[in-house]
Amino acid sequence: GENVEQHPSTLSVQEGDSAVIKCTYSDSASNYFPWYKQELGKGPQLIIDIRSNVGEKKDQRIAVTLNKTAKHFSLHITETQPEDSAVYFCAARAFGNEKLTFGTGTRLTIIP
Amino acid sequence: ETGVTQSPTHLIKTRGQQVTLRCSSQSGHNTVSWYQQALGQGPQFIFQYYREEENGRGNFPPRFSGLQFPNYSSELNVNALELDDSALYLCASSKTGNEKLFFGSGTQLSVL
Numbered sequence: 001g002e003n004v005e006q007h008p009s010t011l012s013v014q015e016g017d018s019a020v021i022k023c024t025y026s027d028s029a030s031n032y033f034p035w036y037k038q039e040l041g042k043g044p045q046l047i048i049d050i051r052s053n054v055g056e057k058k059d060q061r062i063a064v065t066l067n068k069t070a071k072h073f074s075l076h077i078t079e080t081q082p083e084d085s086a087v088y089f090c091a092a093r094a095f096g097n098e099k100l101t102f103g104t105g106t107r108l109t110i111i112p
Numbered sequence: 113e114t115g116v117t118q119s120p121t122h123l124i125k126t127r128g129q130q131v132t133l134r135c136s137s138q139s140g141h142n143t144v145s146w147y148q149q150a151l152g153q154g155p156q157f158i159f160q161y162y163r164e165e166e167n168g169r170g171n172f173p174p175r176f177s178g179l180q181f182p183n184y185s186s187e188l189n190v191n192a193l194e195l196d197d198s199a200l201y202l203c204a205s206s207k208t209g210n211e212k213l214f215f216g217s218g219t220q221l222s223v224l
Binding site: 004006032034036041042043044045046049051089091093097098099100101102103104105 | 116145147152153154155156157160167168170202204211212213214215216217218
């Protein structure tokens, strides 16, 4: 089955700097890669996603890149703000498969 | 547009008891998935329901069961509770043909 690894497990960055979180996946059939943000006491919130026919996608301060050959994808947050502090999860799913496989999460702390 | 709602928010049970968790899907969504999130981990897929039928299952024993109703709401039932069942249970809904999955805030289950 699919296995998703996520690094780092914790990340602290100065406000205004950029943050990068990386994930690798094992199943070459995976073709959908969402990223979720989870704040304390809340469920995961979808912040951006990418499909395997696209190499990069950007939404304001957030961008995701995908390298299908290397089976890895990354989340980039620029101009970080205190409200970006949360746990971020990457996930992967193969076409036609109902199951999303999640990484183990990255706790991002923005230092004011 | 109403998001995914879950009830109750917190629940305490003792080992061996049974529990029912409830979920109302987001308006316009017809598919419901359930995930278990242990402390410090990513969500793990339990199963998915579509057209009131189980449509895929993760690595969970048969004592985890579910229902989906004609209005697309859903229940997760867990029998013979074990201490390791203590976790955040997340419901997520989606629309057929759309990969995006939207989560509720979860039910925090503690088994003593």
